[in-house]
Amino acid sequence: MAQYAYDETGAVFNYFLLTILAFVLLPATYSCLFGGNKALLPKDVCDCDLCRRKRIRIAALKKKDQPIFSTKLILLFFGWSLFAFVAYKAAITAVEEKGLWNPYAILGLDDNASDAQIKSAKRKQTLRWHPDKNPPDMKETCDKMQAEIHLAVKALTDAESRKNWDEWGHPDGKQAFQLGLALPKWLVDEGNSYKVLFVYTCMFMVLLPALVARWWSKAKHLNKDKILNPTMAKFYRELNAMLGFKALLELICKADEFYTAISLDKSDNAALEELTAIVKKTMEERTSARWTKKAPPKDAQTAMQQKVHLLLTSHLLRIIPPSPKLAEEQRIVAEISATLVGGLLQIAISRQWLNVALSVVDLGQDQQMISQALYIFQDPLLQLPNITKENLKFFRAKKQNIATIRDLIELDESEQDALLSRFLSEEEKQLTMHVAHQYPLLRITKAKFSVLGEPAIIPNAIVTLIIKLELGTKGDLETDKLNKSSLKNDDKDEDEEEPKNNWWDSKKEKAPLAHTPYFPAEKTPVWWVYFGDMEQNRLITLGKVNDLVTEKTVRLQFQAPPRPGQWKFQVLVKSDSHVACDALCELQLVVDPPEAAPLQEEDDDISEPEEDSIAGQMQSMRKPGGPAPKVNGKKQAADSENSGSDDNDDVSGGEDNYEDSDSSDDDE
Structure with a gap:
């Protein structure tokens, strides 16, 4: 024991x-x-x-x-x-070292000492530790050593005791196994058991459950993006594929988050009326839209929605409310709205609405307009400092039409200087171009389809779309114009993994912050990679990149169309922090007949998979004229003319989703 x-x-x-x-x-x-x-x-x-x-x-x-x-x-x-x-x-505190009792070490002998040597060692050690041969203060030590010498001689002179020692390391034979625990004895002492139990009870039965209950009381009302569940329910009910910019704006204002973030006081009515007049006048001067909201209604819910709508619209128009309280609430509304639009994006993705997903990214957290404080259809050049609506006319000359910041960067330095000198001072020009050079020049340098381990893409195969994004320079843009494309012939293996940056790597470069002077918080750019069919308004898959510094490879997986042919798709990359820096790429997916992917030769020592297993069903499907797979234990009909429509209902992204594509090639 x-x-x-x-x-x-x-x-x-x-x-x-x-x-x-x-x-x-x-x-x-x-x-x-x-x-x-x-x-x-x-x-x-x-x-x-x-x-x-x-x-x-x-x-x-x-x-x-x-x-x-x-x-x-x-x-x-x-x-x-x-x-x-x-x-x-x-x-x-000194560490108590307990060594094993060794009779040979006590007598100073080897393990194979004879009886004569033992007796001789006994006399020497007895004489050495005799009380009369040592100082009086060592009497206790001498008595202890005399007892140890007596026990050692007794263990080595007795045949059975010496045999037990040589075999088991103890004169009495095999002993119980002993473990040492790094716990102080007072912690397990019987007299302290109630105190230790009380501490354990407080920690694991009171404190820990209280912390978990506190966390759960807050987390149960939120989803993973920290949006209230009632808000997501409203978004799910009211979001549809036909909503435009204004409707999305009003839908955001119905979120429950605003009821606890801002207040609805009667003392703010005068400031709200003044802000409404400023917003109405500014919309008439800067945009084609008009402010149609009437006086605040009597019911609190509609009044809160209208106040949020006013604050969010004033933020998009870059209007600072005259009241300090409203100015602070405007910043709160802008930050909350940036988070809420993430919920709208989730719903649009789940329903595969491409136009809604694009509108959401234009608006929200995903938020070009909220990040840059730009109302819909306002000029992208207004993202630069010192650029106002009044001097936009200088960018619209007959010889040159500068519509975006990228167009401005592509100009020669002399042309930039001549253009900006017409309405800016030298210091203002330097500041404007300093911010312009921070503007991301996004390029898609690689876009390729592949199927892992297969030479061709066959119907219903799991396809990997490999997209390489780069932040280019002015020279890269000129090269792209000459080549009429930013795509490059990259022979690198698609399955090769990119080198990962370790957390201890001090040279790891981080993505710079976006220039968002009107957004109340610091903003790191996030890039959304859309893959879908714009003609059918169908989103197939979506990727997110939040660490793009110079280049990044994105891999998206989707299911191929259910029949052979040529299919046209688009890859669109949008920023959540900058307006008009998107990148678009047209792709053509060629789906070959199933016979284009031949069966791999199997080794003789590998047994055939069972018919009921997934591997067996997949192998039987790939064989020409092979039997159809079993579903729920029943074998499906092999004739595609009779059972093809039923089987495709169980495939995500199956034939119904690709049926109306005008660019597909029919088998006829």
Whole structure:
């Protein structure tokens, strides 16, 4: 039976506590001192007045949200105090070393010593540890050693005891197995059992359930994107494929998140009326739309929706409310709206509505317009500082028509200087071009279909679309114009994995922040990769890229059409932070007959898969004239003319989804 030996002095337990505390405190302290948001690089810093005020406001909010004596700092202080106390205890506590009792070592003999040598060693050791031969203060030690010598001689002179020692390491034979635990004895002492039980009860039956209940009370009302479930239910009921920009804007304003984020006070009526007049006048001057909302209604729900709509519209028109309270609520509405549009995007993706998904990204978090504070159909050049609606006429000359920031970058420096000098000073020109050069010049340099391990794409195969995105330069744009395409002939293996950046790699480059002076928070660009059919308004699959620095390869999987032919699709890449920097690529998918992918030769030592297994059904489907697979234990009819329509109902993205494509080739 095993026996357990506890740490009598507690020295080993102290080292155990130090190790656990170090694992917790070191990362937490590093995160507290050097964590948080990354420092802005010189190329990311914009010196325009709006960006300076935004940085000051964000820094003030961070300082306000993170007081000097925060909970994290207090916990770190107590943690390091406990670490220092345990380290001190470990330094002053000696480790008790218990060695095995060895009669040969006591007498100073080898394991094969004879009886004569044992007797001689006994006399020498007895004389050495005789009390009369040692100082008086060593009398206790001498008595102890005399007893040890007597036991050692007795164990080695007795034949059976010596045999037990040589075989089992103990004069009495085999002993019980003993384990050492790094727990102090006071922790398992019977007198302290109630105290230890009380601590365990408080931790695991009171504190832990309370923390879980607190987390669950907040999380049960939210989805994974932190949107309230009642809000997602409204979006699901009211979102349809025909909603336009204004309808999406009104749908966002119905979210329940606004009822707890902003208030509806009668004292704000005068400021709201003043802001309404400013919005109405600005829309008439800058856009073709008109403000049609009437006076605030009596019911609170409609009044709240109208207030949110007013604040969000004023943000898109770059109007700062005259009231400080409304200005703060405008920033809150803009941030919440950026999150809410993610829910609209989820619903549009689940229903495969391509036009709604594109409109959502134009509007929301996915939010070109909210990020840049631009109303629908406003000029993309307004993203640059010092560019106003009044001087847009200089970009619309007869010889040159500058419609986007990319067009401005493509001009020669002399042409840029001549154009901007007509209405900007030298300092304003430098600031404008500094921001313009931060504008992402997105290029699709690779777009290719492939099926893993197959030479051709056959009907209903799982196809991988490989897309390579690059942020190019002015020279790349000129090359693309000459070649009339940005696609390159890349012979790199499609299945080759990209090198992954390790977390300890200090040279890992991060994506720069987007220039969004009107958005209340810092914004890192996110790129959405759409693959679908614009003619049929059908979204097939969607990808998300949030770490595009120079280049990135995206892999999207989808199911091939159910019959052979040529199918036209489009790849559209859109930014959630910049307007008019999208990239579009037309692709043609060639689906070959099933016979184009021949069966692979099988080794003789590999047995045939069972017919009822998935592998057996797939193999039988690939054989010409082979039997149809079994569904729910019943074999389907092999004649495609009689059973093809029924079988395709069970395939995601099957024949019904591709039936109306004008670009497909019929078998006839």
